[in-house]
Amino acid sequence: MQKSLTKTLVFQLQPDESGQQLLADAFLEARRVYNETIRRAKNGEDWDEIRQDLESDADLVNNTAQLVVQKSLEAMENYYEYDDYNQPSHTKDGAYPLRSNYEEGYNLFLEDDCIRYRASTKPYNTVKGTLSGSPDSLEQLRHAIQSDAWRVGTAEAMRRNKNYELHINITHTKAKVREKEESRTVVGADINEDCVALAALHEEDIIDSVVIDYPEIKGKRHRYFTMRKRTQNVGKSSFDRMFERKEERFVHDRLHKVSRQVVEWVSRFEKPVIVFEDLKGMRDSIDYGTRMNCRLHSLPFRKLREFITYKAAFQGIPSDKINPKYTSQACSLTDCEHTTRVNRNKKRFKCVECGRQDHADRNAAINIAKKGLGKLNRNVPALKTLPNVRKMRRQASGCVNQPTVTHGTARSHHADGIVGVSD
Incomplete structure (x- = not known):
């Protein structure tokens, strides 16, 4: 194409x-x-x-x-x-x-x-x-x-x-992006306020998964939000606009770095396609009070998705969207798939039906990838075990790639670190 x-x-x-x-x-x-x-x-x-x-x-x-x-x-x-x-x-x-x-x-x-x-x-x-x-x-x-x-x-x-x-x-003008239907690996991407979770699946099994943290974006946005409210309260609108521009530049720079990291990870797999949630209309379903609504409505979901999409396109990797309904509430194990809101508590996913624990965003990424496979009319693999959750976080010395720790979770042949999920 x-x-x-x-x-x-x-x-x-x-x-x-x-x-x-x-x-x-x-x-x-x-x-x-x-x-x-x-x-x-x-x-x-x-x-x-x-x-x-x-x-x-x-x-x-x-x-x-x-x-x-x-x-x-x-x-x-x-x-x-x-x-x-x-x-x-x-x-x-x-x-x-x-x-x-x-x-x-x-x-x-x-x-x-x-x-x-x-x-x-x-x-x-x-x-x-x-x-x-x-x-x-x-x-x-x-x-x-x-x-x-x-x-x-x-x-x-x-x-x-x-x-x-x-x-x-x-x-x-002559860049070639592969047709989605030709893809072998579907990578589900769950974009959140402080991280993006990725899960790579093909028709036989899950290949790998990772959670890329960027807590500095959430922290900086919260700091600038507080500073802008204080300047608004004392009528210093010029400072309010200055802080808004500084926040925009900081977030823009970090999202570029995160998107490059995402595309580098996705490029490892055979003929990948990146699948996102279609969040158009998301604001209609968000009503958590004035302060939280303002924070969530201004999240750069769309901007990060666009950065990932066009950087991936330069590598010939196509993108797609799926209906996000219940991706964060459903257990991703094929034999269970129990769906209820109480399965998720912040960053921890614990299925009340089968008892499996997981990182909530990684679990959602797997569900997104499964829907992506279904949209391409591919067989969804029978997921009975999942790899340990791995986290990657940008630090001053570069990217840190490590398994998460604490609470026990599902084991499989992919496990190569300490078992567990983060709070």
């Missing part, structure tokens, strides 16, 4: 003083266009009329105005598609990113030792300079400009931490 795969490269713009002023004015005009688009869309005006009016009225180059309006309406479309949650604001403040297409709103020029840029802001005004960034990113962009297999696409100019950045999308 032919599938276009896109990667985003980040560079520093470092414009001179006049260039900074041009960008600042254009950011404010883009913000005005965004706010006006959202306001009129909320009022129920025809979207085609909104496009026509604002694209012709905006004090931006035509290409940028079109993309700002398009991004604004996409935000409204996502709001309606994902359960009317998180409605876009029409009073957004601060700088708003400038989108533009390659060779229309911006251009790149290769030189022996650098890559120069020219970005249009307002009509008849351009910002020029040299891109700076990591050597890997510069080399990838240089290769994308010169290679027929890559296409340089849309870019966003923005200001972050007093720095001007250009985020450039490059697309590999």
